[in-house]
Amino acid sequence: MPRFSIIVPVFKVQGYLRECLDSVLTQSYPDFEVVAVDDRSPDGCGAILDEYAARDERVRVLHLPENVGLGRARNAGLEQARGDYVLFLDSDDFYTPGLLAAVADRLKSAEDPDILVFDHVRTHWWGRGGPSDASALLAAAGQDVFSLRESPQYVHLFLVAWNKAYRRDFFQEHGLRYAPGLYEDAPVTYRSMVLAERIACLNRIGVEYRQRRQGAITKTPGRKHFDIFPQYEGLFAFLEEREDLAWARPLLFERAMDHMLYVIAREDRVTPSDRAAFHREIRAFHRRHCPEGFTPPEGPRGTEMRLLASSPYASYAALRGARGVRRLAGAGKRRVAAKVSASAQSAWYAAHSRLPLDPHLVVYSSTHHAGVSGDPAAIHAKAREIAPQLRGVWVVREESVADVPPGIDFVTPGSRRYHTVMARAKYWVNNVNWPGSLVKRPGQVHVQTHQGTPLKYMGADLLGKPGARHGFSVPKMLHRADRWDLSLVANRHSELVWERAYPCHFTSLRTGSPRNDVLVDAPADRGAAVRARLGIPAGDTVVLYAPTRREYRRGGHVDRIDLARFAADLGPGHTLVVRLHPSLASGTARGLGLADLHGRGVLVDATDEPHVEELMLASDALVTDYSALMFDYANLDRPIVVHADDWGAYAASRGAYFDITAEAPGHVSRSYRELAWLFASGTWRDEEAAGLRAAFRERFCEFDDGRAAERVVRQVLLGDSAGEGAAVSIPRAADGSARLPQYS
Structure with a gap:
């Protein structure tokens, strides 16, 4: 039996899933299992999960037959869990290194509490955020073990599933399960906290909580946010059945009111047209469940709670509006100017x-x-x-x-x-x-x-x-x-x-890629026609050199090789064609000798050629550094040499999604001497180069079959279901804009 069962519900997060799973599987503490629940994800998540399960026996995958939502996906994973403790991790978030070892040590020192709570940090799409609101509380807990009745301030800990380790027997004994719909974390968090006899804290950031710019359903306006009411109704139905938990009702009632008022104030949750109805639901909940003698907290939120008992939505709206006016008044000229500009754009539209x-x-x-x-x-x-x-x-x-x-x-x-x-x-x-x-x-x-x-x-x-x-x-x-x-x-x-x-x-x-259709299906004589137009002698071996720009150098251009020397070293019967990055076409790069070499017939400067596909068709081999051109060129199944003498500097300054020197489409040169030798020896087109190229093509030319443009025209511009494959259906919101089902 493993110490930890980590339950990861998965839906439409293929861009983040590997980072999530890697953050778990690379933990220094090894005694855990991952129960990954594929909630009928429509993208590649299921295949990614199966891939990880095939190579790591600690990963078990449960493929659900239909989409059930985040809460019930967690429940399904819980049924498969075997660990002493259960942890939940959302599949677009990830663990910090060393978390599980720290959790294991703290559980041991606390003698296996019912719940262990740890910290998190919000990782926004523009960068990492600051400390969480819970940091001070977690630090104050120290090594103590407590109950919520003894320390009610800990009700303010973040009410989510993934910042806790639950003793599985405790979770099972009390029948804790997540209900369908949004805000499913709240009732389980609060119910478990009031039932737990022993709670411990770990003052350590354990989860990078990804704040996705778009896609989080909790930040998508709509009627789904009314789910908060049945979630809290379920919690209070439970509380009102338990006389021994009467002490918790005022505490959790304040938290419920605070949560509902927080939601109604968010423009990314409740739409203006739904706000009055949402406010009526809050007031109805307030009437049904307000404990006798309840005293609202001090401050603006307490004022809003007092209004719930005596005033309609208009009073609440006036209070919120007055705050908005004060904020706008202090915003300064810059915000006013931005609003004027937006108004002008709207008028134009x-x-x-x-x-x-x-x-x-x-x-x-x-x-x-x-x-x-x-x-x-x-x-x-x-x-x-x-x-x-x-x-x-x-x-x-x-x-x-x-x-x-x-x-x-x-x-x-x-x-x-x-x-x-x-x-x-x-x-x-x-x-x-x-x-x-x-x-x-x-x-x-x-x-x-x-x-x-x-x-x-x-x-x-x-x-x-x-x-x-x-x-x-x-x-x-x-x-x-x-x-x-x-x-x-x-x-x-x-x-x-x-x-x-x-x-x-x-x-x-x-x-x-539609532009690559010509590389897949080009007539045999098209390359010869391009050669003739460029003045390349018939029968020459044409080497296309296409470097990319460098962000670490002002102007973007760095002369990595001596072009005149390379053209000479290629020898008779070879023509060197140079294609600079389009952003360098009008820069200083050509003033560094390229124009002169072209004028003297040493090489062909093809930077101004409007269609790079024609240059590829006219060539016999490509030499590049890190240009995306190599992915297109691979469709031709012709040799590619990667000249990577500054790979470290390039990757550090620009960043790269994988190491092209380790997963290259052909041989890699680290110096001009190596580059010249590859061509002089004939190695540039040997069997090893062909094998590397085949693997590269299989990975990166996967959907290029010569019919991409036709596919786009028929399925997108014409909506022709009779064309190859099904017609493209674009899910739309009420305003006609494209929208996809999202999951958080």
């Missing part, structure tokens, strides 16, 4: 959104309106081919207008027609974000294609990399990403990263 949406209008943009390229271009081309009824309009900035292909309709940002198109288009397709000034109307669908598979940190993951995010605001970026409805992915790695890096409401679609 109202003026341009009076006409109905055009169901056949699709607006496209790529790389900050740089031109017609990437995934949006592939989707547009396929739509013109198979759905001519759809009208595509591109947003292209002024300096790129000359490069727009003939026959492509376009608008320039800020123009009058631009505003009309953005307001009326049914579909927005982009590989970056639209400007924050645009407000997506209800019913519009934002398709986010991204710009490839992520190796380097993106989105919210950049919060810990201040150098990498210098010059832009992560919160503003995520605010723009809130408009996404659909996120296209080429592999499961990308799916997990995007859901974690962009904690917003969207649906991931395993479509593959």
